[in-house]
Amino acid sequence: MVEKYKLVMLRHGEGAWNKENRFCSWVDQKLSIDGVEEARACGRHLKSLGFEFDLVFTSILSRSIQTAWLVMEEMGQEWVPTQSSWRLNERHYGALIGLNRAEMALNHGEEQVKIWRRSYDVAPPPIDESHPYYHEIYTDRRYTCCDVSQEKLPKSESLKEVLERLLPYWNEMISPEVKKGKMILISAHGNSTRALLKHLEGISDTDIVNVTLPTGVPVLLELDEDLHAVRPHRFLGNQEAIQAAIKKVEDQGKALPAEK
Numbered sequence: 458m459v460e461k462y463k464l465v466m467l468r469h470g471e472g473a474w475n476k477e478n479r480f481c482s483w484v485d486q487k488l489s490i491d492g493v494e495e496a497r498a499c500g501r502h503l504k505s506l507g508f509e510f511d512l513v514f515t516s517i518l519s520r521s522i523q524t525a526w527l528v529m530e531e532m533g534q535e536w537v538p539t540q541s542s543w544r545l546n547e548r549h550y551g552a553l554i555g556l557n558r559a560e561m562a563l564n565h566g567e568e569q570v571k572i573w574r575r576s577y578d579v580a581p582p583p584i585d586e587s588h589p590y591y592h593e594i595y596t597d598r599r600y601t602c603c604d605v606s607q608e609k610l611p612k613s614e615s616l617k618e619v620l621e622r623l624l625p626y627w628n629e630m631i632s633p634e635v636k637k638g639k640m641i642l643i644s645a646h647g648n649s650t651r652a653l654l655k656h657l658e659g660i661s662d663t664d665i666v667n668v669t670l671p672t673g674v675p676v677l678l679e680l681d682e683d684l685h686a687v688r689p690h691r692f693l694g695n696q697e698a699i700q701a702a703i704k705k706v707e708d709q710g711k712a713l714p715a716e717k
């Protein structure tokens with residue numbers, strides 16, 4: 458297979474609740490101080506590699522938008538048009554939103570937490586009106602401007618369901634631009650990026666369990682003319698540091714507190 462297009466994807470820099478090891482999902486947390494630096498470092502790295510973007514796509518959550526701004530500012534490419542959609546939002550973690558992963562592992566077991574976090578077709582229990590963040594999410598003005606009505610927005614999602622709501626956006630808005638030869642940056646989230654990687658690389662339902670994304674690290678995907686990946690995705694940067702960052706994210710689901 459011959460490489461024809463390149464695509465850069467990104468999980469935003471560390472958010473405040475990533476630091477506290479809480480499921481953040483559709484709660485609109487800002488980047489932590491470390492997350493701001495991760496995003497800036499990512500921009501500097503992409504600049505040093507000579508990337509020139511034509512279009513940026515983000516979710517409608519601040520941490521993904523803020524990351525895109527910082528990356529593009531460091532690159533001196535602030536002028537590049539940006540489009541945002543709820544379809545790139547993080548997976549809706551339902552009733553788990555706001556809960557601490559290590560406490561959940563203590564109460565429900567590490568295996569169950571891994572299933573909730575990384576399985577392909579298991580959705581966490583849905584959020585309902587009694588949940589402390591329900592009203593904050595569903596009365597937020599940003600969800601009145603989506604291409605589906607508020608009542609149709611998810612109350613919890615498996616990775617499969619994330620892919621189902623993301624694919625129309627990929628097919629209609631992003632992939633035509635890639636096919637025009639535009640260099641695209643997608644600044645999104647751990648699980649919305651996993652869903653897209655699964656689709657483009659043809660990762661199996663069982664192998665996707667082992668894909669974890671660290672925050673603030675660019676992911677390069679090389680695609681053929683039909684937009685299939687010609688080789689597995691590559692994380693750009695210091696590979697040893699990236700592997701350590703991936704392990705840290707995986708360890709967030711262990712019953713012992715993750716190392717800071």
Ligand SMILES: O=C(O)[C@@H](COP(=O)(O)O)OP(=O)(O)O
Nearest residue numbers: 479480481482547574646647648
């Ligand atoms: O919702 C969240 O807390 C994390 C993902 O959590 P895990 O799937 O890693 O538990 O999403 P992100 O930080 O990428 O927006």
